[in-house]
Amino acid sequence: MDKFNTLKGIAAPLPIVNIDTDMIIPKQFLKTIKRTGLGVSLFYEMRYDNDGKLIKDFVLNTSPYDQSKILVAGDNFGCGSSREHAPWSLKDFGIKCVLSTSFADIFYNNCFQNGILPIVVTPEQLDQLMTAASNQTEFHIDLPQQTIKAGNHSFNFEIEEFRKERLLQGLDDIGITLGYQDKISNYEDEKQNQKPWLFKDK
Amino acid sequence: MSNNGPKTLFDKIWSDHLVGQRDDGTSLLYIDRHLVHEVTSPQAFEGLKLSNRKVRRPEATFATADHNVPTINRENISDEQSRIQVETLAKNTKEHNIEYFELSDRRQGIVHIIGPEQGITQPGMTMVCGDSHTSTHGAFGALAFGIGTSEVEHVLATQTIVQKPAKNMRIAVNGKLPFGVTSKDLILYIIGQIGTAGGNGHVIEYAGTSLKPLSMESRMTICNMSIEAGARAGLIAPDQITFDYIKGRPYAPSKDHWEKAIEYWSSLPSDQDAFYDNELIINSDEIDPMVTWGTSPEDVVAVSGFVPDPSSGKTENKQKSIQRSLDYMGLKSGTKITDIKLDKIFIGSCTNGRIEDLRNVASVVKDKKISSHISGMIVPGSGLVKKQAEEEGLSKIFIDAGFEWRDAGCSMCLGMNPDQLKPGERCASTSNRNFEGRQGRGGRTHLMSPELAAASAIKGNISDIRDFI
Numbered sequence: 001m002d003k004f005n006t007l008k009g010i011a012a013p014l015p016i017v018n019i020d021t022d023m024i025i026p027k028q029f030l031k032t033i034k035r036t037g038l039g040v041s042l043f044y045e046m047r048y049d050n051d052g053k054l055i056k057d058f059v060l061n062t063s064p065y066d067q068s069k070i071l072v073a074g075d076n077f078g079c080g081s082s083r084e085h086a087p088w089s090l091k092d093f094g095i096k097c098v099l100s101t102s103f104a105d106i107f108y109n110n111c112f113q114n115g116i117l118p119i120v121v122t123p124e125q126l127d128q129l130m131t132a133a134s135n136q137t138e139f140h141i142d143l144p145q146q147t148i149k150a151g152n153h154s155f156n157f158e159i160e161e162f163r164k165e166r167l168l169q170g171l172d173d174i175g176i177t178l179g180y181q182d183k184i185s186n187y188e189d190e191k192q193n194q195k196p197w198l199f200k201d202k
Numbered sequence: 203m204s205n206n207g208p209k210t211l212f213d214k215i216w217s218d219h220l221v222g223q224r225d226d227g228t229s230l231l232y233i234d235r236h237l238v239h240e241v242t243s244p245q246a247f248e249g250l251k252l253s254n255r256k257v258r259r260p261e262a263t264f265a266t267a268d269h270n271v272p273t274i275n276r277e278n279i280s281d282e283q284s285r286i287q288v289e290t291l292a293k294n295t296k297e298h299n300i301e302y303f304e305l306s307d308r309r310q311g312i313v314h315i316i317g318p319e320q321g322i323t324q325p326g327m328t329m330v331c332g333d334s335h336t337s338t339h340g341a342f343g344a345l346a347f348g349i350g351t352s353e354v355e356h357v358l359a360t361q362t363i364v365q366k367p368a369k370n371m372r373i374a375v376n377g378k379l380p381f382g383v384t385s386k387d388l389i390l391y392i393i394g395q396i397g398t399a400g401g402n403g404h405v406i407e408y409a410g411t412s413l414k415p416l417s418m419e420s421r422m423t424i425c426n427m428s429i430e431a432g433a434r435a436g437l438i439a440p441d442q443i444t445f446d447y448i449k450g451r452p453y454a455p456s457k458d459h460w461e462k463a464i465e466y467w468s469s470l471p472s473d474q475d476a477f478y479d480n481e482l483i484i485n486s487d488e489i490d491p492m493v494t495w496g497t498s499p500e501d502v503v504a505v506s507g508f509v510p511d512p513s514s515g516k517t518e519n520k521q522k523s524i525q526r527s528l529d530y531m532g533l534k535s536g537t538k539i540t541d542i543k544l545d546k547i548f549i550g551s552c553t554n555g556r557i558e559d560l561r562n563v564a565s566v567v568k569d570k571k572i573s574s575h576i577s578g579m580i581v582p583g584s585g586l587v588k589k590q591a592e593e594e595g596l597s598k599i600f601i602d603a604g605f606e607w608r609d610a611g612c613s614m615c616l617g618m619n620p621d622q623l624k625p626g627e628r629c630a631s632t633s634n635r636n637f638e639g640r641q642g643r644g645g646r647t648h649l650m651s652p653e654l655a656a657a658s659a660i661k662g663n664i665s666d667i668r669d670f671i
Contacts, residue, residue, distance in 0.1 A: 015519075016523070016526070017519050017523050018498050018523065020498075020635075020637045022616075022635070022637040022638070022639060023639070027616050027617055028618070030241050030269075031241075031270065031281075031283035031284055031286075031287055033245065033248070033286060033287060033290055034245065035245050035351075045639050045643060050625070050643070074519060075519070076398060076399040076402070076432065079398055079399070079432060080635060080637060081333070081635075082332055082334040082336075082348035082349060082350055083241075083242065083350075084242070084245075084332075084350035084351040084352060087350075102399055102402060104399075104402065104432060105402060105403060105432070106334060106347075106349065106350060109349075109353065110350035110352070110353075113350060113353070114352070160226055160227075160228065160366070162224060173352070173356055173364055174253070174255070174355065174356050174359050174360060177356065177359075177360045177362060177364065178359065178360060180221065180222060180230060180362075181360075183221050183222055183230075184221055184230075184232070184258075184360065184361065184362060187221045187232055188232075188361075191232070195326075195463075195466060196459055196462070197324075197455035197456065197459035197462070197463050198234055200261065200456075
């Protein structure tokens with residue numbers, strides 16, 4: 001997995017609440033059997049018209065936001081389905097960090113599996129960051145220090161220690177868990193006695 | 203969560219599945235059953251292959267194709283990408299010895315319909331699937347939640363998942379459900395009350411006297427839409443109705459283990475005085491038959507009500523959001539809900555594609571015809587639901603009324619297959635999401651119960667079932 005340490009760049013403002021995963025990546029793009037190549041379809045219905053032409057005034061279609069690595073979005077970002085195609089398409093477009101007042105749980109988890117940092121900010125901070133993003137102010141995200149800087153604004157943010165470690169080192173969850181194989185086997189042995197109907201295969 | 207004090211249903215299942223826990227609360231949770239479908243699994247199997255890893259417990263893993271499959275003429279899937287996804291699932295499950303309910307198998311269907319139908323879903327289990335509506339299985343008192351594809355790979359390889367414990371929320375609904383009010387209305391009402399982010403970080407336990415007499419089918423409809431309230435999972439305590447439903451199903455505990463299983467399941471309901479981070483109490487007489495008017499499942503209104511005005515939003519953002527929804531839906535504030543004219547009716551999905559739903563629809567449309575401008579489609583949740591509906595004569599009632607009677611799958615709930623709305627078409631749908639473009643680009647979705655959708659099909663407008671019977 002890609003490591004995340006610090007990130008500098010302008011941020012695209014998307015002041016819409018409840019941006020769901022169908023908006024981030026519509027269903028017709030879920031037919032792929034790959035994780036890559038979804039960036040061109042990110043926010044498809046907001047980004048392209050019925051003839052497949054770019055909608056000029058959509059923020060990610062305008063310069064310099066078409067190069068954004070950061071997204072500032074309204075509350076409850078990523079609600080809806082569990083599709084990991086949502087963070088895959090963000091990542092493929094180049095977005096590595098999303099700022100919002102809240103995220104849907106599954107989307108939030110999925111981001112960390114793909115080296116994307118979702119940051120929860122307060123409503124007041126979001127207002128200021130949205131304005132800064134609209135003014136094309138350069139953002140500076142520092143994961144080790146847990147800070148967001150944008151122009152005159154500077155905020156700290158919270159992140160769980162385990163998630164932070166994994167992002168900083170780009171660690172693969174499965175590799176870590178496989179280190180606990182013995183514990184998993186012990187658990188199975190113990191439960192097989194207590195709940196034998198769950199272990200017909202053993 | 204304390205170790206010795208009174209525990210909730212969630213606390214009990216959680217602590218019984220802990221393999222390990224870090225100081226910051228991050229936990230390694232054992233997963234009893236894993237359901238797999240064609241859309242969110244190919245990259246997970248590819249990941250296993252690239253790392254030379256095996257599936258830890260193939261026998262605890264079950265697969266079917268549902269999201270992408272046609273519901274008509276399905277011998278040959280004409281869409282190449284869809285066909286490749288289905289073929290890839292067949293190949294992957296064969297390679298890893300995973301039970302696969304393929305298209306030609308009667309048992310094929312929507313993953314959340316067939317888990318319970320086969321007796322795979324049982325109280326006290328942890329269950330996951332690469333699909334957010336995995337919350338459905340919570341109706342059995344199983345801790346069941348949706349996961350992303352990377353986590354699917356993690357569960358395949360390790361039979362565990364890395365999670366932080368959720369907070370406990372209890373929603374009690376008390377009193378007999380009023381005439382015309384179903385479990386779909388109940389969950390739509392709840393989502394309207396707490397909002398689509400209201401359950402974020404929580405597992406919602408539904409309780410109260412309204413739920414006690416409900417069938418497993420109705421309970422599943424409630425838990426199914428927990429995710430629409432942002433919750434990680436929904437839960438209902440198992441009881442005799444639960445045990446009776448499971449008994450004798452193919453993957454239910456065998457006779458040798460049945461008594462022991464019942465004993466364990468009976469220990470699961472929340473202890474008295476267990477702690478909940480949040481509680482909400484609802485009187486059933488507050489609830490009317492509900493319909494969504496907008497593009498979020500929280501945009502609900504009683505069917506006897508009116509399309510809202512943007513100024514009713516409490517914040518500026520909410521006002522903008524209402525206006526955006528009204529524009530997308532092509533609706534004017536103040537319009538009577540029952541004056542909204544429809545083009546299509548979709549009855550099916552993991553929310554309302556079970557036999558009870560079809561029986562309820564049949565009782566409304568029997569000996570009637572759907573309105574001449576309406577095109578209606580009924581999609582059973584599984585091949586076995588289809589078979590049963592045909593044996594009970596329901597399919598004949600549907601066809602005589604003018605509905606199309608299809609094969610099992612997710613169909614127009616998400617429109618990955620050819621069952622889609624055209625731009626501007628307005629649909630009464632028994633599914634779970636009314637997001638922009640969900641059922642087809644520019645399509646307009648009104649979520650409601652099967653009874654309301656059936657009545658609306660006959661009238662041609664959104665209709666109140668209470669005026670109908």
